[in-house]
Amino acid sequence: MNNKELLAEWSESMQNNYGAPSIALVSGKGLVVKDADGKSYLDFLSGIATNVLGHAHPAIVKAVTKQVGLLGHVSNFYAHPNVVELAQKLKEMTGDPDAKVFFAQSGAEANEAAIKLSRRTGRYRIVAARGAFHGRTMGALSLTGQPSKREPFLPLLKGITHVDFGDIDAMKRAVNKKTAMVIIEPIMGEAGVVVPPADYLAAVRDICDLTGALMVLDCVQTGMGRTGDWFGYEYSGITPDVITLAKGLGGGLPLSAMIACGASAYLFQPGDHGSTFGGNPITTAASLAAIKFIEKNQLMGAVKRHEKQLLAEIALIPRVSEVRGAGLLIAIELTSPISNNVLVALRDNGVLVNAPTPTTIRIAPALTVTTAQINTFIAVFRKVMANVN
Numbered sequence: 129m130n131n132k133e134l135l136a137e138w139s140e141s142m143q144n145n146y147g148a149p150s151i152a153l154v155s156g157k158g159l160v161v162k163d164a165d166g167k168s169y170l171d172f173l174s175g176i177a178t179n180v181l182g183h184a185h186p187a188i189v190k191a192v193t194k195q196v197g198l199l200g201h202v203s204n205f206y207a208h209p210n211v212v213e214l215a216q217k218l219k220e221m222t223g224d225p226d227a228k229v230f231f232a233q234s235g236a237e238a239n240e241a242a243i244k245l246s247r248r249t250g251r252y253r254i255v256a257a258r259g260a261f262h263g264r265t266m267g268a269l270s271l272t273g274q275p276s277k278r279e280p281f282l283p284l285l286k287g288i289t290h291v292d293f294g295d296i297d298a299m300k301r302a303v304n305k306k307t308a309m310v311i312i313e314p315i316m317g318e319a320g321v322v323v324p325p326a327d328y329l330a331a332v333r334d335i336c337d338l339t340g341a342l343m344v345l346d347c348v349q350t351g352m353g354r355t356g357d358w359f360g361y362e363y364s365g366i367t368p369d370v371i372t373l374a375k376g377l378g379g380g381l382p383l384s385a386m387i388a389c390g391a392s393a394y395l396f397q398p399g400d401h402g403s404t405f406g407g408n409p410i411t412t413a414a415s416l417a418a419i420k421f422i423e424k425n426q427l428m429g430a431v432k433r434h435e436k437q438l439l440a441e442i443a444l445i446p447r448v449s450e451v452r453g454a455g456l457l458i459a460i461e462l463t464s465p466i467s468n469n470v471l472v473a474l475r476d477n478g479v480l481v482n483a484p485t486p487t488t489i490r491i492a493p494a495l496t497v498t499t500a501q502i503n504t505f506i507a508v509f510r511k512v513m514a515n516v517n
């Protein structure tokens with residue numbers, strides 16, 4: 129089937145919650161994907177910041193193929209070497225010897241787990257950020273600070289307050305000794321890669337310490353090397369009480385985690401929470417393969433180098449007002465609301481990105497991106513910006 133036929137069948141058989149896609153992708157290798165008409169694209173979105181090693185990476189293919197032929201699923205009645213090794217690895221990354229991990233499949237589920245964990249403090253109130261995205265299940269949607277996504281589904285969870293992201297005084301006013309948790313993203317990804325002031329995370333840590341509220345960092349989008357660090361908050365020097373991860377964690381397979389540090393690692397008791405597929409041997413095999421490849425090939429150093437080039441060169445392109453972000457999570461702010469036209473023109477020129485706001489283009493290429501591919505992206509983007517209206 130070609131693009132047209134697949135898209136017609138999509139509309140016939142899929143619910144209309146996403147709106148209709150524009151092309152159907154059928155294969156990929158590294159950062160190059162092919163659509164059903166045989167056209168190739170440079171993928172600078174990576175399944176929304178997910179395929180950290182690109183498409184069909186040999187390390188992931190090998191690990192998954194081996195595991196699926198050995199033991200595909202065991203449930204949480206039984207331990208499995210992969211889940212144990214990955215949990216140990218994530219503990220190590222936090223630097224906290226007390227950290228403990230819960231696995232699920234999606235970012236929303238990781239945040240749901242954090243909400244339930246925080247209820248075990250005996251408190252229920254939560255403070256989150258306006259504009260934040262934490263997922264679309266009813267609990268995660270209650271945290272999400274975007275009215276258009278929330279309002280059709282009211283009423284949501286009680287006791288949730290949203291404050292302006294980056295505003296330390298607003299956070300101080302909102303958090304008190306009744307607050308179970310504060311949840312923020314190190315960088316708000318879906319809101320358009322919004323970067324907070326440099327001292328924000330440390331200030332929120334102080335507020336949480338004073339009030340006893342858990343500090344939850346939603347690192348679903350910033351995690352797994354994307355910013356040039358494992359989680360995206362390390363520059364701040366703090367340790368949160370809870371870290372949630374998904375997207376890049378599974379190297380393209382559906383895997384998420386809620387990591388609880390310090391005393392919060394002991395809040396859940398047997399029976400408090402669960403997920404049939406959580407910590408599945410295949411998804412954890414993919415995750416371990418991705419992490420080992422990132423470490424062995426020092427990809428996070430390369431990410432920082434690419435960041436420098438992208439920020440410097442894109443800022444010089446006419447009709448770009450700002451380039452912001454960290455590592456390979458970058459927003460290009462345009463001087464007028466033409467982001468959707470830019471997205472379409474880039475796609476027609478063989479480059480995939482996304483447009484989280486009418487003035488913003490977001491790029492999140494795989495960590496394996498080469499300098500030649502970055503150069504190609506910049507050249508195509510420059511050409512598109514010279515022509516699109």
Ligand code: PLP
Binds near residue numbers: 239261318
């Ligand atoms: N948290 C953040 C920061 C996200 O960016 C997303 C998805 O974009 C989510 C949570 C929800 O993840 P999922 O779509 O896997 O439920």
